[in-house]
Amino acid sequence: MVIEQETLPLIEGILHYGLQMLLALGILGVLSLIIAYLVATALYGPIAGGRELKNFLSEICRDWFYTSPRRVLALAWLAMKESINRRVLVVAVIFLILLLFAGWYLDNRGDIAAKMYLSFVFTSMSVLVIVLSVVLSAFSLPSDLNSRTILLIVAKPVRRHEIVLGRVLGFLATGTILLAVMGGISYFFVSRGLDHTHVLRESEIALEDYDPTAENPIVKRGRTAMKHGHRHEVLFYKNGDIYVEDTPGHSHRAEVRTNQQGEEIVQLGEPLSILRARVPRYGTLLFRDRNGELQDKGINVGTEWKYKTCIEGGTRSAGIWTFEDLYEEEFPNGVPLELTLGVYRSYKGDIDSGILGSLRLRNPTDGRTSNPILFRAKEYYTDRLFIPRTVDSPEGPLDLFKHFVVDGKVEMEVRCEERAQYFCMARYDVYARAGDAPFSLNFVKGLTGIWLQMLLILSVGVAASTVLRGSVAMALTIGIALSGHLLDSLKTLAQGENYGGGPLEALIRILTNRNLMVELPNGFYLGPTKMFDAAMRGLLNAVTYIVPDFRLYNMADYVAQGFNINASQLASNIVCGVTYSLIVIIIGHLCLKLRQVA
Amino acid sequence: MANETADPPEMTAASSSEPERPAQAEVVIETRNLTKIYRDFWGRAKVRALKSLDLEVRQGEIFGLLGPNGSGKTTTIKLLLGLIFPTHGQALVLGKPATDEAKNEKIGYLPEESYLYRFLNAVETLDFYGRLFNMPAKVRKQRAAELINLVGLEGAKRRPLKEYSKGMTRRIGLAQALINDPQLILLDEPTSGLDPIGTREMKDLILELKARGKTIVLCSHLLADMQDICDRIAILHRGELKELGRVDSLLQVTDITQLQIKDLSDEAQEEIEAVLRKHHGELVGVNHPKATLEDLFLRIVRESDDHLGRRVVRELPTETASENGSPEKTDES
Numbered sequence: 001m002v003i004e005q006e007t008l009p010l011i012e013g014i015l016h017y018g019l020q021m022l023l024a025l026g027i028l029g030v031l032s033l034i035i036a037y038l039v040a041t042a043l044y045g046p047i048a049g050g051r052e053l054k055n056f057l058s059e060i061c062r063d064w065f066y067t068s069p070r071r072v073l074a075l076a077w078l079a080m081k082e083s084i085n086r087r088v089l090v091v092a093v094i095f096l097i098l099l100l101f102a103g104w105y106l107d108n109r110g111d112i113a114a115k116m117y118l119s120f121v122f123t124s125m126s127v128l129v130i131v132l133s134v135v136l137s138a139f140s141l142p143s144d145l146n147s148r149t150i151l152l153i154v155a156k157p158v159r160r161h162e163i164v165l166g167r168v169l170g171f172l173a174t175g176t177i178l179l180a181v182m183g184g185i186s187y188f189f190v191s192r193g194l195d196h197t198h199v200l201r202e203s204e205i206a207l208e209d210y211d212p213t214a215e216n217p218i219v220k221r222g223r224t225a226m227k228h229g230h231r232h233e234v235l236f237y238k239n240g241d242i243y244v245e246d247t248p249g250h251s252h253r254a255e256v257r258t259n260q261q262g263e264e265i266v267q268l269g270e271p272l273s274i275l276r277a278r279v280p281r282y283g284t285l286l287f288r289d290r291n292g293e294l295q296d297k298g299i300n301v302g303t304e305w306k307y308k309t310c311i312e313g314g315t316r317s318a319g320i321w322t323f324e325d326l327y328e329e330e331f332p333n334g335v336p337l338e339l340t341l342g343v344y345r346s347y348k349g350d351i352d353s354g355i356l357g358s359l360r361l362r363n364p365t366d367g368r369t370s371n372p373i374l375f376r377a378k379e380y381y382t383d384r385l386f387i388p389r390t391v392d393s394p395e396g397p398l399d400l401f402k403h404f405v406v407d408g409k410v411e412m413e414v415r416c417e418e419r420a421q422y423f424c425m426a427r428y429d430v431y432a433r434a435g436d437a438p439f440s441l442n443f444v445k446g447l448t449g450i451w452l453q454m455l456l457i458l459s460v461g462v463a464a465s466t467v468l469r470g471s472v473a474m475a476l477t478i479g480i481a482l483s484g485h486l487l488d489s490l491k492t493l494a495q496g497e498n499y500g501g502g503p504l505e506a507l508i509r510i511l512t513n514r515n516l517m518v519e520l521p522n523g524f525y526l527g528p529t530k531m532f533d534a535a536m537r538g539l540l541n542a543v544t545y546i547v548p549d550f551r552l553y554n555m556a557d558y559v560a561q562g563f564n565i566n567a568s569q570l571a572s573n574i575v576c577g578v579t580y581s582l583i584v585i586i587i588g589h590l591c592l593k594l595r596q597v598a
Numbered sequence: 599m600a601n602e603t604a605d606p607p608e609m610t611a612a613s614s615s616e617p618e619r620p621a622q623a624e625v626v627i628e629t630r631n632l633t634k635i636y637r638d639f640w641g642r643a644k645v646r647a648l649k650s651l652d653l654e655v656r657q658g659e660i661f662g663l664l665g666p667n668g669s670g671k672t673t674t675i676k677l678l679l680g681l682i683f684p685t686h687g688q689a690l691v692l693g694k695p696a697t698d699e700a701k702n703e704k705i706g707y708l709p710e711e712s713y714l715y716r717f718l719n720a721v722e723t724l725d726f727y728g729r730l731f732n733m734p735a736k737v738r739k740q741r742a743a744e745l746i747n748l749v750g751l752e753g754a755k756r757r758p759l760k761e762y763s764k765g766m767t768r769r770i771g772l773a774q775a776l777i778n779d780p781q782l783i784l785l786d787e788p789t790s791g792l793d794p795i796g797t798r799e800m801k802d803l804i805l806e807l808k809a810r811g812k813t814i815v816l817c818s819h820l821l822a823d824m825q826d827i828c829d830r831i832a833i834l835h836r837g838e839l840k841e842l843g844r845v846d847s848l849l850q851v852t853d854i855t856q857l858q859i860k861d862l863s864d865e866a867q868e869e870i871e872a873v874l875r876k877h878h879g880e881l882v883g884v885n886h887p888k889a890t891l892e893d894l895f896l897r898i899v900r901e902s903d904d905h906l907g908r909r910v911v912r913e914l915p916t917e918t919a920s921e922n923g924s925p926e927k928t929d930e931s
Binding site (some may be wrong): 063068074077081085147148150151152154156157158160 | 699727
């Protein structure tokens with residue numbers, strides 16, 4: 001599997017994700033101002049109304065200017081105390097129990113084990129933290145208003161935004177502690193769950209026929225017993241080196257020991273890089289069709305992979321990746337590539353052996369091309385291909401960085417070599433693996449994603465609860481969180497790309513028992529129905545711009561799939577998330593300012 | 599309150615000077631045409647909680663707001679604190695609009711019920727409210743200790759408030775109202791829930807605060823308490839101001855003259871009567887008997903019920919009223 005989401009540099013990321021949202025909120029702000037002015041005019045007349053509005057806005061600004069950190073912290077402390085008093089730490093216990101049971105059911109076999117474990121812990125943590133945030137934030141202010149404890153707060157020189165801000169920060173602090181505890185438990189659980197060793201006995205090792213003239217031939221070979229659903233092939237070299245193949249995505253360090261019975265065994269130690277954070281270096285993708293013409297997209301073989309398009313085997317058709325930043329210093333021994341190509345077979349062939357493909361390097365300036373490097377691609381597998389420093393070419397062996405890479409730029413052409421078979425690909429399916437980042441750091445980055453979601457939900461919940469009752473505020477917060485997670489489906493609905501029309505048309509279809517594909521018969525109601533649905537779609541479209549894009553903050557996939565979370569991506573997410581929260585807190589401030597608390 | 603001799607903490611700044619006489623003193627609270635109407639969803643007036651209240655409270659006085667339940671006392675306090683917004687009119691507190699949070703720096707407020715966080719203990723409570731006044735940690739600690747001592751909760755200061763009795767809750771409520779050494783103290787039913795000793799202590803404390811130059815506005819329907827300590831009172835009924843003035847002058851019964859004479863023999867009495875007839879002789883004391891505040895209160899409530907509508911209130915000239923014993927017309931016109 002690969003990560004399909006584009007990661008953008010910091011500023012670009014902020015501009016891309018933040019600007020759209022800011023623009024939408026800006027429009028909303030201007031609209032609110034106009035409405036506020038109209039209301040003020042209705043109450044006080046046009047001039048006095050304008051003055052009142054101006055005074056109100058300058059009061060809001062003054063409030064923020066005179067923010068007292070001590071007051072905010074005091075209110076945050078109170079919120080923390082309150083949440084602890086409401087026994088939120090029970091959540092950590094629930095999580096622990098969940099993990100205890102999960103240990104029985106989680107698949108710890110081979111390659112998918114790490115992914116399963118990580119997905120599970122991240123999903124559980126997200127769900128628990130989100131549910132907790134919704135409940136904490138939506139009911140806190142309303143319960144204070146109900147019990148009137150708020151009276152003693154607002155009778156002090158507390159600005160209303162400090163109440164909102166303090167509450168968000170207090171709950172955030174509790175949530176952070178909880179998340180840290182759960183994160184710690186998860187890390188322990190995952191590393192313990194995946195930890196295993198293998199033993200290779202003398203009887204499992206076979207002698208190999210080898211060429212005595214070879215420099216360092218393999219002299220013995222063995223296969224470990226099945227453990228955690230996988231085996232390792234172990235190769236013994238003449239010079240005494242032992243190589244453990246990392247077939248299920250990880251390897252082990254091997255050591256020859258004598259056991260208690262005096263038997264010599266090969267002991268494989270703890271798994272190496274089973275938890276990893278690959279740093280991918282992506283290129284851009286162009287296609288060549290069967291006539292050799294450059295195209296943006298390949299062939300569409302159906303909607304199995306909407307984002308992937310295909311190249312036809314045995315023709316000139318190819319996918320060409322252009323990498324811009326492969327430097328000798330970073331890859332002194334050669335470039336390790338990882339390919340996750342979709343394989344579309346028009347006939348089944350030998351299902352076990354995979355489809356033969358080739359990769360050619362090309363110098364982008366002089367067009368010099370290497371000999372094909374062959375590989376076999378299997379469905380749903382990530383194939384690893386190592387491009388060595390010395391590459392064969394029609395001119396003889398050439399150095400990778402001297403002859404093919406120019407200023408970090410090189411082209412790689414992938415072809416399918418079997419006739420009537422297809423490789424399907426998208427930009428992020430092929431990348432150079434520029435080493436690994438520390439996994440623990442990546443784990444923390446993944447937790448940061450959950451933390452940002454928590455921040456957003458807390459802000460939305462507290463802001464909503466300044467004007468709404470607890471249960472209504474909760475429903476609204478859940479609605480926003482869900483919309484944020486399902487933004488793609490919402491956009492499809494808002495842009496009318498779905499079948500069956502808008503809500504009214506759908507209702508008519510249900511009532512008249514017509515399926516989605518049938519045209520509605522002409523009738524007097526058709527016009528108004530379409531208009532109503534268009535209005536609803538417009539409204540929904542506006543909503544899609546306003547709700548925070550929670551998919552951005554769901555970075556658990558990166559951790560689970562073993563990809564490093566880009567620092568700039570993380571930073572832009574943090575900037576966007578915090579800005580959004582701040583805007584929501586300001587909205588909460590306005591609402592609470594206008595509200596009579598007694 | 600257990601430790602009556604203890605100085606109320608940090609009140610020394612204003613305490614040395616004798617409080618100014620109310621009439622010349624600075625106006626601390628001023629309301630003009632203050633009106634509060636609660637409306638229903640459709641904007642129709644549901645309750646007229648307060649109607650055109652004009653009040654002035656001056657520095658250093660104890661001002662009582664009296665009225666039966668639902669007369670608008672608490673509404674007035676809430677309007678003064680900016681907890682609710684007036685429908686019409688304006689309230690200025692310490693020279694600032696009531697909705698300005700900055701005015702709260704110098705205000706202490708004890709609500710009718712102690713709306714405190716029950717999961718905090720006394721020390722945490724006072725520390726928390728001290729932080730809301732932006733007080734540094736050292737000052738907070740010192741003041742919290744002094745106030746806990748003042749209200750006599752020394753032995754229970756680490757117990758969560760949910761374990762407190764009503765009287766104890768009231769005391770800690772008062773302590774939080776004083777945490778910032780306020781200039782103006784608003785007390786809503788300060789003696790409710792207190793036993794007679796507690797009530798006495800509370801009243802003493804209020805008088806002591808007044809002696810230190812604090813302005814105190816309290817509302818209550820415990821009339822005897824109000825009579826003891828208030829300098830001036832306002833009586834509200836169904837949201838309208840029905841009476842306003844100095845307690846001593848309001849309670850004067852102006853059509854009766856009372857003589858207090860020591861060791862009076864029958865002959866002397868006859869003689870005095872003769873003297874009185876001739877407007878001669880030596881009187882030991884002539885003054886007007888006082889009704890209780892309760893009498894006045896009941897009379898006004900009864901009158902107001904009988905004659906609904908606005909009762910014109912002219913305040914007594916504050917200085918001369920009690921000394922001259924001159925009557926002041928407060929009847930309906």
